[in-house]
Amino acid sequence: MTFVWWEAVVAIAGVLVTAVAGVVFFAVHRVPKLQLRGARVLVTGGSTGIGLDLAKAFARKGAHVVISARREDVLKAAVAEINAEVRHDATTTLLHNAQYVVMDVGNDEKVAEACTSALTLLGGAPAFDVVVCCAGFSHPSRFLDCPAKTARQMMEVNYFGCVNVARQVLGPMLAAKRGRIVLVSSMAGAAPVAGFTTYAPTKAAVRAFAQSLDMEYACLGVRTQVVNPPDVATPGYELENTVKSEECKQICAMGGASPFTARQMAEACIAGIENFSFQVNLGFDGVMLGYASACMEPPASAIDLLGQFMFGGIIRLVGVVYTKMHYGIVSSVRRAEAAKKN
Template identity: 35%
Template sequence: MMKVEHGIITGGSSGIGLETAKLLMEAGANITLIARDGEKLEKAARELEKLCPEREVLTLVADVSDRLEIEAAMMNSCDRLGTPDILVISAGVAYPGYFLEMPVKVFEQTMSVNYFGALYSVKAVVPLMVKRGKGTVVLISSGAGLMGLYGYAAYSPSKFALRGLAEALRGELKPLGIKIAVVYPPDTDTPQLRTENLTKPPETQEITATAGIWKPEDVAEAIVRGLEKGEFAITPGIEMTLLNRLHSLVSPGLNWYFDRLVAKISKQHQ
């Protein structure tokens, strides 16, 4: 198990973020959880404290899309628990739907949270990591960040942006002692997924079902294993692994297959 003294996790009140926090605590880390909902944060903190009562859990309420809020939360965390060994960017939103029906504000909000929220967090913490000479940043992208998917016209671009940020930072920060990892999970049984399913078009449900639904604890374990192996791209499951490695080769076939699924759903709703 990797040695971590302090880990900061945005979106850490549930899902992949919370399960990753549990594994980091078991590895000896004090944890800072940052999210928007104070009640959910306190519930998560009690769960973590019960799991590892000897470790410290700090909860901070902040909206990652508000630069001043998230910068203040990051500085508060670092002042109280020290520069983190690892920063996990798990905060994110998804509002699937038909492109022609989605207002522009959905695209703007999705990018504000998923991309700029990550950027603000990284920008606040990485200079402190560089000053210390070590640190790890984990960006949680998505399978939809490897291939644009039907119904995810707002979500996929925001997750593609995280991939671009990770790839750009990897080489630039490596000589400074900072490791970057980007994670491409398939659909995962989280509160976010349940919210997504309220507006997810049937065509999108059919397409995303091809990779199955993962448990958040399994994704968290894949993240920690990937970090221990020094992986840059962490791809839980064979589907994400193949898509990451062979995207240019397999995307024509996938598009053909997905088009057939969409046509089938369309016929059913005529």
């Protein structure tokens, strides 16, 4: 019998394809589509930016929406804006007036009171169907330029704000055997760069919290997701640019793309919530970063899982090139500053 090398190659390739297909079939989480029409939704940080546009998107889907933030005057204006805009949106399937509760996510007692009030506004509902933790802020300065108080406050709001809200809403969701908790992280949580030294860890903590929480309670009917926004044109983004370090500005400006709009981010979130995706990303860079950072996160799409498998190594090589360029930008900025001093 004559050995034919290509037959061996074909046989091995067939075994590998079969093995990969088997892993994909076994590993993918099959989550039913979530019906948002009539859903009871809480959006923290819903008075401005991504949270506000996300609340509008939920309202256009016919959900009962309650938004929260710390400032009542801003909340009142936001609710009026949501209701006025949605009434004139031809895509709206069923209109329910948005409502609000005042909430400081960094204060667990205030969170408990606000969640109870929100459920009362929703007709005494036993639990929310969807909770989006969108409250947060960034102070993208260099580590030594960021006051310790500000660094602690970011962790209190960005991370513990999610923990405090999840602790209040999870129990009733488990009793109802259904629910969705959506935590807003950031691309910086997976790919920290200079200038996000105190901000990125707060968002990385959110990602880790989301993954562990989903693993603990998915079998009981409650799923958790994480949203990783890129640069999004919001009032918060404009404020960040007033304190952003020079190297951070240059790194974020690489590629020359304009920030996404809050509505674009909101629409991506809605799509990821309706058709469950553990990570919700926006834009080519966001999707590629999602592929690169997925690791042991639960896949909900066979296509995404295959993409992560096939392109993971290539993305790693591209990533280290970007990282080298980032280090170069920081060195260049530091040299320019040193030259000015001399």
